[in-house]
Structure formats: C-alpha cells, structure tokens
Amino acid sequence: MTQTEASSPSDFIREIIENDLKTNKHGGITATRFPPEPNGYLHIGHAKSVCLNFGIAMQYGGTCNLRLDDTDPSGESLEYVDSIINDVHWLGFDWGGRLFYASDYFEKLYQFAVELITAGKAYVCSLSADEIREYRGSFTEPGKESPYRNRSVDENLDLFQRMRAGEFEDGAHVLRAKIDMASSNVVMRDPILYRIKKEPHYRTGTDWLIYPMYDFAHCLSDAIEGITHSICTLEFDNNRALYDWIIEQLITGRRPRQIEFARLNVSYTLLSKRKLIELVDKGYVAGWDDPRMPTVAGMRRRGYRPEAIRKFCSIIGVAKNENLVDISLLEHCVREDLNEVAPRAMAVLRPLRVVIDNYPEGQTEEFEVPNHPQNQAMGTRKVPFSRVIYIERDDFHENPPKKYRRLGPGREVRLRNSYVLKYERAVKNEHTGEVLELHCTYDKDTRQGPPPDGRKVEGVIHWVSAEHAVPAEIRLYDRLFNVPEPAAESDDFLKNLNNGSLEILTPCYLEPSLKNAAPGSACQFERLGYFCADNKDSRPGKPVFNRVVTLRDSWQKISGQGTI
C-alpha cells in the first residue's frame, strides 16, 4: 500500500478519532475491528468497511482486528470463514495475528451474563416468542412487563445455568436485560441477551446450547479486545443505546465507542447478503465467485485488482447519507488501475477472415511491438504476420455508417502495429449474403510507418495472424441487473436480472504471446477492453479469458450501439 493511499481523505469518523487522539481519550491508542458474520462471502460493501477499519488503524498507528462474529450457528460455516480471511488478506490488509472469534468469548460472555443477573439487571423470561413480541408493544404503545421479570436472582441464576446445561428445549426460556418496557426505543424494551439453540456450532460443536445475541456479544467482544472505535453501519444506530447500557453495567475503565456510517449501495447490483445467497442457491450465477457477483471473490475472478477496489473505497467517502454509488465509478477505478499495469495485446473476438492477396504465400514476418504505449519499461514482444489474418467482424461494413473509420468498400485502414490494408472484395454466401471473407491488399511501404506519399489513413484496427492464432474461449460479462436499483421493489429483484450478463465466445483468436497466460493475469486487448485469464478454468495452452471491463468507447456513443 502506498503512502498516498494510506493518507486518505478526511471524514467524520477520522475527525472523531483525531479529536480523541488530541484529547488523549484512549491513551493514544486507536483500535478498530472488522467483524463479519461468517454466513456469506464478503462483498464490495464489506470492502468499504474493511478499508475504513484497517485504513484508520494504519493511518493512526493503531490496530485493526479481524473478528468473526459467529454467535448464531445457523448459516455459519468454515467455508465462509476461510473465504473471509482470504478476501481481507487479498484486499491488502493484515491483522497481525489478531484473528478472533466471538465464539472464543462464549465462556467470558456467559460470566458477564451471570454478573448481570447477580446485579439484578437481567432475568430469565419464559414467555413464548409470540408472547414476547406481544409484550413488546408497538412504536406507539409501550410494552408490558413480563410476568417473569421479577424472579429472584437465585432463581434466575439457577434457570440460566440449567439453560446452559441443556435442560430446556429451544424457545422455552431466554435471558433478558431488565431495562425499560416503556422505552421509546424499542431496542431497550428488555432485549433478549441469550437464547437456547440446540444446534451445533461450526467451531464449538455441541459445547454450547445457548448462544448470546448480537447486542450482548458485540459490545463485550469490543471491550474484551480493547477496541476504541467500534465502527458499524447506520442500521445499528438504535442499538447504540443498548451497546452503551451493557458496557455501562459490566465494563469499567476504557470503553469502546460505537460510530455509525452509511452502508454502501452500488447501482445495477445488489449488496444484500440474503439476496446474494439466493442468486447462488438458485443458480442464477455460477457461485459466490461468479465474475458478475459484487463479492470480493467475484471481483477477483473478474479481474479487478485490490488496488482498484481500495481506490474506489477511498474515493466514495464515508458519511451518513443514504447513497447509491454509480457503478461507472467502480468501473472507472478498475480502468484507471489496469490502464497503468496491464500489458497490451491483440485478440479477435468475432473473427472475419482476411486474405491479403498481394502478400507472398507462405511468408511470415514478425513485428516488434511495445507492450504499453506510454511505458517503455514494460518492454516489447514479437507479433507474427502472414497472408491470412483475422479481423473483428465489426471492423468491416459493406455500407459504412457516418463517421465510421474502419474497413469498407474503397477504404483503407491501418492494421495496428503493421501495414496499411486496402479493401478489394468480399466473398459472400450467395444465399444469405453473409460476408464469409475479405480479400485485401497491403501497402508494403507502410510497415509500422506512415505512407511515404503522405496520404492519411484514419482508422486503426487490430488483427491476428490466422496461421499463428491461439484459439480461446472468451467470456463477456456485463452488469448483473438491467435497472439501477434492482431491489427497489423489494419482493422480486430476480425479474431485473440482465439476461445478457454473460456471453461466451468461442473460438476467439489471440496473438501467440497470450498462449500461456498465467491464470489471474490481466491484459488489455487493444480496442476491446481489459481481460483476465480465468483463475479457475484457464490453462496454459488453453486460455480462457474474462472481460474485466470494456474500454471507454466514444464510438459506441456516436453509433448508438455496442461494438463488441
């Protein structure tokens, strides 16, 4: 990570931290944490939080813990833990051995609960789930006190211990904080702290039959770890009162402070874990790492680099406004990153065969071609040329539209890094009229240089020598949804799925230098976009490329339609 990245722009959270540092509130310490629940893969919204928490720690010389908030065994699994660990690491962050699990604190948490009971601040409630809901009241009416609210400390202690021992079935009892059933904040109406759940936990197995609720576990986990700033999203705003209440009852000395910021939303995609799970489970995508998914794994497979994701997270800012960030900003960050580091190459996606009639049969020559037009340090490569080449079907038009600068009757174009090519005739299917191949001639005096007679050749197209071409499968990805807010009408986001979000092209033809592309490596196919050898399916000799993102395309704007 570079220095400029670390010295991120200011936001209200950093403002708070800098102020706390100034007043020495936490003894000069800044300790944050990233606390995902291992019940799904990390997505770009999590990435924002990761960058925020780890970024702050780096910036202020503090620490950031990676904590798996695994207090509800249903849905949690090791697979998710592994993916989270891998993703945070891949994003470029290091927790320096401070990898924690809320489940490691179960015993401590239990003791805290006992302490609360002993202090008369918590009780075992034996109302049913439905009754508890009824007793809770509504936004306008206060709740009613549970008939079990005034059980003696001894009875509560006994019952709680027996809950732990497994004497009762799920739902028979819960542990509740004794706060205020008439509070205007519903969260404070004697919130549940522990529930019986006889479900094996992926880490603690069957050791525990009761599990702490988020509100109880999270604040205390923060306290246990000595977190100074507990950064979370806005929907926990209401819970802060409870966070503070629990800490107030049980923790002396330095106390963590919860700060909320607005979660990220990105247009044309979804960041709701529930809905992402649905996409995976129902097979609308090929898995959590499908390149169309907004997951870290998906973006990695798509070919996004962590640098681009970090840049995006830094550029969107941190505030409390409800937001919908335009996905074009993410794409911009990806292009900006790849433009600098991706070597250029030529590949033809939808091949049209071209015979160069005046090029000697059997002859082959090689061009020395730069790998990056603006960066000589990236070196050069050899690209073979011969009598038969492939060009993009789209780079030829029998009746060229206005402003079209490519090949057509009576026209010539520059073959990138090579000669000027002149159209002669087209061979067509006599029934359908489909253009089967082109016959052209080349100007041998234009080898990688301008025509000696000074004539202007406007268009430049890419090509691949047929004899040397490497066939490949190329996967074209587009936005997963075709509306900016697929979840706006919450019930049926599936109807907004973009049916054209994946198009598989084969065979495509690559220049030989791409033949053994390393899986995961990205390059630019000139004039087309950035592509990345698929990290699962690509093999040396049998490349499979994913389109990361197209190039900006001002022709598309002029012509009013896609060119790829």
Add this chain to the structure above:
RNA sequence: UGGGGCGUCGUCAAGCGGUAAGACACAGGAUUUUGGUUCCUGCAUUCGGAGGUUCGAAUCCUCCCGCCCCAGCCA
C-alpha cells in the same frame, strides 16, 4: 404513528458564520498507429422549503416537507 438518522450538481462528496472543493457521469475541443490513454474547456448565483438572527448563513435559531432505520429468540 413513538424513537433515531439523513437531506449540498444526474451520482458520490468537501464545506464547521466570510461569500459553493474534488471525483464520476455528461457535453465540447486538442494530441494519438488503441474511436484507448493524456491534455484543455464547460457543467449548483445556489445548498429540501419558509421564516428569523447577523454587516455577512449551506453553516446558528424556529417551523414545515421528504427519505431511511427500529416492533427477529438475525447480525
């Protein structure tokens, strides 16, 4: 409806009483063997609305309007 949060350009977002940063998007133009990159230029007389305080308000006060969150034994 009770409580909480939030309203600054199409989208993010600075601004913290001294007279509206920046980015993306968009629109022009220059350079270009990628219709790419790069480089110029334009893009909020106005900050949800209405009052008020002040020499001066996006920033302070009052009222109003709109959007989001909370009634899981999820997090």
